[in-house]
Amino acid sequence: MEKSVTFMIFQFLMVSTFVEGSQGVVRYNGMLNSTINVEAISIFPFTVTVDKSSEIFFSYSALDTSNASVASVLSNVYLKAALGDDSMAEIKGNFTFHLDTLLMSENFSINVEGKLPGRVTLFISIVEQTAGGQPLTVHGSEETLGQFPFKLLIEREERGIDKAFTIVVVFLVVIANIGMGCKVDLEVVKTELKRPIAPVIGLCSQFIIMPLIAFAFAYNLDLDPGIALGFFALGCSPGGSASNAYTHFLGGSVSLSVTMTLVSTIAALGLLPMWLFTLGQLVYKDGDVTIPFQNIVFSLIGIVVPVVIGLFLQRKFPKVAELAVKIVKYVMILFIIFVLTVGIYANVYIFYLVDGEVLLSAALLPYLGFIFGGIAAVVVGQKKPNIIAIAVETGIQNTGIPIVLLQVSLSGPDKDTAIVSPVISALFTPLPLVAIIIYVQGKAYLKRKREAGKRKAGDAYIDDGHEDVAGSSDEFLQKTTPA
Helix, strand or coil: CCCEEEEEEECCCCCCEEEEECCEEEEECCCCEEEEEEEECCCCCEEEEECCEEEEEEEEEEECCCCHHHHHHHCCEEEEEEECCCCCEEEECCCEEECCCCCCEEEEEEEEEECCCEEEEEEEEEEEECCCCCECEECCEECEEEEEEEEEEEECCCCHHHHHHHHHHHHHHHHHHHHHHHHCCHHHHHHHHCCCHHHHHHHHHHHHHHHHHHHHHHHHCCCCHHHHHHHHHHHCCCECCHHHHHHHHCCCCHHHHHHHHHHHHHHHHHHHHHHHHCHHHHHCCCCCCCCCHHHHHHHHHHHHHHHHHHHHHHHHCHHHHHHHHHHHHHHHHHHHHHHHHHHHHHCCHHHHCCCHHHHHHHHHHHHHHHHHHHHHHHHCCCCHHHHHHHHHHHHCECCHHHHHHHHHHCCCCHHHHCCHHHHHHHHHCHHHHHHHHHHHHHHHHHHHHHHHHHHHHHHHHHHCCCHHHHHHHHHHHHHHCCC
8 A cells, every 4th residue: 555645845934824625634824835746666554573673665745846945944854753652663773764856866765674463563763953964943843844654564484382372261261161161060051050140240240340330441541452452352252261169269149149150251252252342442443454354253163062061061971071070170270370470471572561551450440340240239139149259250350361252353452462461451350359258268267267266265174173064164154144
């Protein structure tokens, strides 16, 4: 796609005006002027590879150069290239180009090397200079007569370790979902569904409250399109099976937690694409790329189907299902080790893409889920165990689903940037829960210790020869206490 911008260079500066058009910013004046056309020879948006230098070609030409005074003015300007974000890419070599007042038409190139996956804008500006060859400055800034942007896509070159990591993660997510189906007690699920208020509140919290919170962050914050889409997909994801363990340690209803996890995972097959198809279009603010819904739906089917397979095994082959659950426990241990070693090594770039906005939003998403899920349960009059289960289930997302879903479905830099939010959120989600569990379990331990101390004191009292007194006291209580 060829892009060009026309810049009006003028000799006598009077009251100047800036006009913003579809192709850039044009500065004009009714005095003597000349037109400079800057054209991109390379196809844009241009793709640059991380750790590799790419040469991007442009050309410039000037009109109305027969007038000597105009040529004199143009000899005092030059083209300058700059990047909107130097942390994403770097210009190698020459980045300033003086205009040839004799030919006034020439090709030039800029070498850009990628640093991190994502998007960055390459700006080409026309800068005025003094007679001494120094840039003309106004209030300490270079006087720019015109500037227009070119969009660059920074991609990582896929390595063998990246392919291996994706394959292993997909495999482990499938195995984990089969295990989820195998260990779910359908009778317990049926019992919970006969009292539908709690499961319905949990489902609404999961697929209404969380997507809206995620959308509010992703739409209003200035996030990279890929990071924003990954963040929103995380908010639309079902609950994770880790919520069952947290619910147990916090004294919540484990049966409700298990039921919500199963129901939300199956419901995600329709609700997750629905949210991506609606609000996701607003979050993915990039006109050059569309969300690959077909890829996402097929990937989601591949994630949900293993749960159904697990349920089938439990129903028809209970011994096989029991064995599968045992195997999954060891597989998940290997998965954690794999992610903390190979996963970090293969995706260390993630931590360089994290800024304050990404960090804050990724941490707040699950925390707000805990709060609003608990509030929703309180409003409808649920008991404490159910409130705990709904709150925990709402805040804990199955981060593996958006990671696998988007890495397999997207292309370009977005397949790498989309996993940033789920990974960071997964690191922060357990922190308040672990702190509360330590408090709850510590309090329970101290209570048991005090009760054990009382029993020990009572035993010592009996050993001192007060059995008869204790016995007569018991007899007295039995006689005086009404039936």
